[in-house]
Amino acid sequence: MENLVYDPEIIEKRKKKLVKYLRQILCILPYRIISLDTSKMLLTYFSVSGLDILNKLDQLPHTNQDIINWIYNHLISENIRGIESGSCGFRGSTTLVVDQNKNVQNHEYDCSHLTMTFSALNALLTLGDDLSRLNKRAILKSIQALQLPDGSITATNQDGENDVRFLYSTCCVCYILDDWSYIDTEKAFEFIHSCLTYEGAFGQIPGAEAHGGSTFCAVASLFLMNKLICLSDKEIHCLKQWCLNRQQNGFNGRVNKPTDSCYSFWIGATLKLLDILHFTNYDDNINYIFETFDDITGGFSKWPGFSPDPLHTYMGICALSLVNFSNLKKIHPALVISEDAYQKLKIIHENWKN
Amino acid sequence: MSDSESSDDYDSIAIDKNEWSDLNPINQDHETNEICRIAYTENFNDVFGYFRAVLKANEISERAFDLTYKAVKLNPANYTVWFYRRILLKELGKDLNHELKLVTQIIDQNPKNYQVWQHRRNVVELLQDPSKELEFTEKILQQDSKNYHAWQYRQWVNKNFALWDQELDFVSSLITVDYKNNSAWNHRFFCLINTDHSESVLNREVDYCFEKLNLNINNESVWNYLRGLVDLMVKEGFGYPEKVCQFCNLKLESKKEDELSPFLISFKIDYNWTRAIEKKNSDANAVKEIVQQSILYLNLLAQKYDTIRANYWKYLLSKWKQEFDQYF
Numbered sequence: 001m002e003n004l005v006y007d008p009e010i011i012e013k014r015k016k017k018l019v020k021y022l023r024q025i026l027c028i029l030p031y032r033i034i035s036l037d038t039s040k041m042l043l044t045y046f047s048v049s050g051l052d053i054l055n056k057l058d059q060l061p062h063t064n065q066d067i068i069n070w071i072y073n074h075l076i077s078e079n080i081r082g083i084e085s086g087s088c089g090f091r092g093s094t095t096l097v098v099d100q101n102k103n104v105q106n107h108e109y110d111c112s113h114l115t116m117t118f119s120a121l122n123a124l125l126t127l128g129d130d131l132s133r134l135n136k137r138a139i140l141k142s143i144q145a146l147q148l149p150d151g152s153i154t155a156t157n158q159d160g161e162n163d164v165r166f167l168y169s170t171c172c173v174c175y176i177l178d179d180w181s182y183i184d185t186e187k188a189f190e191f192i193h194s195c196l197t198y199e200g201a202f203g204q205i206p207g208a209e210a211h212g213g214s215t216f217c218a219v220a221s222l223f224l225m226n227k228l229i230c231l232s233d234k235e236i237h238c239l240k241q242w243c244l245n246r247q248q249n250g251f252n253g254r255v256n257k258p259t260d261s262c263y264s265f266w267i268g269a270t271l272k273l274l275d276i277l278h279f280t281n282y283d284d285n286i287n288y289i290f291e292t293f294d295d296i297t298g299g300f301s302k303w304p305g306f307s308p309d310p311l312h313t314y315m316g317i318c319a320l321s322l323v324n325f326s327n328l329k330k331i332h333p334a335l336v337i338s339e340d341a342y343q344k345l346k347i348i349h350e351n352w353k354n
Numbered sequence: 355m356s357d358s359e360s361s362d363d364y365d366s367i368a369i370d371k372n373e374w375s376d377l378n379p380i381n382q383d384h385e386t387n388e389i390c391r392i393a394y395t396e397n398f399n400d401v402f403g404y405f406r407a408v409l410k411a412n413e414i415s416e417r418a419f420d421l422t423y424k425a426v427k428l429n430p431a432n433y434t435v436w437f438y439r440r441i442l443l444k445e446l447g448k449d450l451n452h453e454l455k456l457v458t459q460i461i462d463q464n465p466k467n468y469q470v471w472q473h474r475r476n477v478v479e480l481l482q483d484p485s486k487e488l489e490f491t492e493k494i495l496q497q498d499s500k501n502y503h504a505w506q507y508r509q510w511v512n513k514n515f516a517l518w519d520q521e522l523d524f525v526s527s528l529i530t531v532d533y534k535n536n537s538a539w540n541h542r543f544f545c546l547i548n549t550d551h552s553e554s555v556l557n558r559e560v561d562y563c564f565e566k567l568n569l570n571i572n573n574e575s576v577w578n579y580l581r582g583l584v585d586l587m588v589k590e591g592f593g594y595p596e597k598v599c600q601f602c603n604l605k606l607e608s609k610k611e612d613e614l615s616p617f618l619i620s621f622k623i624d625y626n627w628t629r630a631i632e633k634k635n636s637d638a639n640a641v642k643e644i645v646q647q648s649i650l651y652l653n654l655l656a657q658k659y660d661t662i663r664a665n666y667w668k669y670l671l672s673k674w675k676q677e678f679d680q681y682f
Contacts, residue, residue, distance in 0.1 A: 028391045034398070035431040035467070040390040062389060070389045093390075094383045095402060096434055098410040107409045109434050158437040161472055198543050198582025207509050207547075209502065209540040238581075241620070244666055245574065255536040255574045257500065279666035 003283075005290050011326050014290075015054055017298030018317065022047045022054075023061045025310050033309075038113070040093040041074060045119035045126075046314035052126050052338045053317050053329045064127045071120050071129075076112050078138040086145035086157035088138040089117035089173075112142065114155040118169040121176045126341040131176075131348055140182040143170055150194075151187030152205075163204040164195055168217035171224040172335055178349050180225070189227050192218045199255065200238025212246060212253030212266040215239075219270045220334040228273070236274070243271050247280050250288030260302040261292040262312050264319035272322055272333040282323045289316050367424040369400040373417055379403030380410065401425050405435065414445045423456070430464045436473050443477075450481045458490060465494055471503045475510060484515040492524070499528060500537045509544055521545040533566050536575040543582055553592045559583050564601055571605060572615035581621065599625070616660035619651045623670070626651075630678060638681075645681040648674055 004010050025047040029036075036043060048067065051057050060067065074091040081087040089112030091097070099106055117139065124131060146154050152162040153170045167188055174180050194206040195218055201210035202218035219239075222228045231239070246252050251263035264285055271277040291304040292312070299308025300316030318336060321328040329338040335345075380403055382394075394402075401424045408418045422439035425432060443453060457474045464470055478484060491508040494501055512518055522545060528538040546559065563580045566573060580598065588594055602622050605613055630644045649671065656667035675682055 026389055028393060031393050031395055031398070034392065034394075034429050037392060037429050038432055038434075040392075043390050067389060073383075095432070096406060096409060097383050098380050098406045108412065109409055109438060111434070113433075156433065158433055159440070159472070159476060160433055161468055197540065198585065199540070199578045203540075204502070205506065207513075207544045208506050209537050211502065237624075242578075244663055247662055249662075254500070255578060256534040257536070276666070279663065279669060281662045281665075284662060 003287070005287055014293060014298075015056070015326075017295070018054060018313070019051065019056045019059055019298075021298035021308070021313060022050045023059065026061050026067070036310075037095055038092040039116070041071070041090055041116040041119045041123070042092065043310050044071065045123040046310045048123045048126050049337055049341070050314045050317050052341065053321050053331060055327065055329060057126070068124060068127050068129050071123055072133055074116070074120065075134070076106075076110060078135055080106060081110065083138045083141040084145050085111075086142050086154075087111040088135070088142035089114065090120035092116040092119075109158070111156045111158055114143070114146070114153065114166050114169040114173070118172045121173060122335065122337050122341070125176070125345050125348075126337055128344065130351075134177075136177045136179060139173065140177060140179055143173065144182040146170075147183055147187070149187075151184060151189070151191030153183075153188075164192060164202060164214045164217045164221070165204070167192060168221045171221040175224045175335065176345060178352060185225050185227070188221070188225065189230055192221060193231075196235065199242055200235070201242040209254060210242060212251065212263045212270075215243065216266040216270045219273050223273045223334045240271075240274055240276055243267050243274065244276065244279060247285065249284040250291075251285070258303070259288060261289050261300050261319070262302060262315040264289050265315035265322070268319050268322045269333040269336070277322060280323075285323060286320065286325055289319055292316065367401065367427050368397060369404060369424070371400075374404055377404065377407045377411070377413075380406035382406075398428050401428055409434075409438065414442060416446065418442060419446060419448065426460065426470075430460060430467050430470055433469050433472075436469050440473070440476055443480075450477055453477050454481070454486065461494065465498065465501055466503060468503065471507050475507065478511075479514075484511050484517060487511040487515075488517065488520060488524075495528070499532065499535055502537070505537050505541060509541070512545070513548065518545060518549050521549075529566070533569060534573055534575055536578075539575045539579045543579060546586075551586065551590070553587070553590070556583055556587050556590075556592065557595065560595055560598060567601075567605075571613060571618060574617050577615075577617040577621055581624075614654075614659060616655055619655055619659060623648050623651050623655075627674075634678075641678065642681045645674065645678045649682075 025043050044067065048060070051059060071090070074094065076087050076089060076091060078088055087110065091110070092113050096110065097106055121131070143153070146157065148154065148162055153166045154160045154162045155166045155169070170183060174183060192202070195202045195204070195208070195214065197203050197210045199210040201215045203209050203211055204214040208214070219228070222231070246263060246267045248259050250259040250261060251267045252259045253263045253266065268277060268285070271280060289300065292301045292306070294301060294308045297308050299313040301308040302312050317328070318331055320326070321331045322333065329340060331338055332342040335342060379400065382402070401421065405421055405425050408421060419439070419442045422435050422442065425435040426439070442448070443450070454474070454477055457470060457477060461470045461474060478487060488508065488511060491504045491511070494504040512521060521541070525538050525542045525545065528535050546555070560580065560583055563576050563583065566576045584594060584598055602618060602625070605618055606622060608614070626644045626648045630641050633640050652667050652671045652674070656664040660667065
């Protein structure tokens with residue numbers, strides 16, 4: 001029996017539905033996703049980059065410039081908050097903005113969020129923005145204020161968690177802004193290293209269980225900092241085996257847990273960075289991802305039959321790209337943007353050097 | 355009233371506009387709201403309209419405190435609301451034990467939300483009273499024995515307040531219920547590292563692994579834990595435990611198909627690699643035997659016991675060939 005997953009007509013139909021789903025994110029969202037109210041920037045990045053990877057960036061529901069302007073509207077500049085406040089960067093939404101005058105201090109509790117800064121930069125790159133409206137120094141100095149003595153980084157200056165996720169966002173931001181001088185990368189390595197568990201992979205903080213998401217954040221951070229080589233041969237060997245062992249058909253994120261489509265990305269990208277993705281079974285992986293595809297809404301969900309959501313939809317698209325499915329654009333497995341967007345970044349870096 | 359609000363909940367989060375007649379709510383910036391618009395309810399707009407006004411005025415008051423409750427009920431992921439609430443907690447000298455009760459309720463309804471666990475931690479830090487915390491995490495773990503936030507939080511309580519006495523029993527009871535609960539195994543290792551990991555304790559732990567492997571040889575959690583133990587024993591200078599070799603060999607020599615597990619086989623292969631490297635220039639016969647055995651096992655994995663990773667096992671085979679060329 002022919003596997004319909006590879007049928008060109010079915011692929012086209014599904015791509016159309018995915019495009020519709022992603023476009024919708026940029027338009028209007030139902031109230032039931034209210035917990036994402038402070039993460040709209042992340043959703044924008046997922047949608048824009050998802051369309052890009054599908055080669056459908058021409059189907060954005062707004063112009064590139066409108067979205068770019070919307071993104072910059074979330075930038076907290078050094079005029080509004082001091083650069084050492086840890087606040088300069090991008091907000092996730094305008095939910096707590098009280099003054100439409102962009103040059104006036106909003107209020108003391110107006111702060112940026114590292115993951116939103118990372119999301120904003122990725123979306124801007126994908127949309128073709130040259131990042132010239134940024135004060136790089138302000139953003140980086142703010143991040144400097146957020147790094148803790150143990151090397152970890154908090155997302156905001158509001159008593160938040162300081163786990164490996166935000167070290168990842170930081171490394172992406174430093175990589176994109178092409179400047180590592182504001183963070184202590186030695187300490188960052190030490191913190192990441194301390195998240196290695198007896199299982200051979202990384203938990204979110206020291207002592208926590210080895211987990212696919214944290215492992216991606218750790219490995220991608222090390223990759224971007226050029227410090228993967230600082231792990232020992234034995235550590236790399238155990239890490240590789242732990243990651244490979246996550247594949248059941250799709251992938252799970254922790255030992256003895258059910259598969260979840262997003263780990264096709266978190267683990268898939270990690271394996272790609274470790275240069276061993278080709279040791280996995282692509283067919284089983286692709287088939288599982290599509291089992292989670294919802295034909296009605298056009299998105300991917302964590303499990304077959306579950307409701308889709310923007311994160312799993314974007315991760316599903318990225319995971320398919322990693323295993324060369326159809327003619328999806330290749331992605332940069334650490335920054336998680338298309339190769340095209342990454343090439344635009346390289347040009348920006350060249351321009352900055354001159 | 356939206357579907358997601360019961361009538362009880364709705365009363366507790368509705369705004370009494372008379373209470374707020376002196377302050378104008380601030381609307382969200384609509385010009386830039388065209389992208390990623392959420393279909394906010396009227397109630398949400400009211401609550402956050404007044405909260406924006408409170409932030410702008412930097413108002414420290416009881417009504418502001420109540421407002422933060424409404425706001426976090428509507429969106430417990432809004433970290434700034436929680437942050438502002440903590441400021442009000444301090445400035446107004448609120449009863450932190452009452453706050454603990456409240457956050458217990460909210461975590462119960464949102465057990466996978468980061469901000470609510472962070473808030474609990476902040477409150478407990480202020481109270482410096484961990485007496486309810488182990489019981490609380492146990493309750494959450496009863497609902498979901500692998501809740502990552504609950505385990506992470508429990509570990510913070512253990513370490514911060516040096517509360518270790520209950521942990522081994524706790525973790526053992528969870529493993530008895532589900533010997534594949536990897537979170538419990540991870541916690542077990544965490545407790546070991548932070549308390550007694552003397553040679554006798556580690557030996558006891560190895561026996562514990564054997565006991566669980568005899569129930570089910572194909573349990574990845576146990577094999578990972580066992581490898582962690584063995585690495586620790588070597589690191590602490592106790593040497594590689596001979597009984598682990600014996601256990602593996604016994605299982606591997608078994609003819610029964612269900613006595614072989616891919617984790618058992620790859621465990622032995624990893625062990626073999628270390629031994630073969632050690633003896634490479636000193637004991638040719640031993641190395642030859644180890645290499646032959648490893649080739650056999652790698653082929654078994656690729657062809658029969660772990661075919662989904664066949665490409666990897668074939669790659670490892672090529673690595674063995676490369677390193678031990680003369681023994682092929």
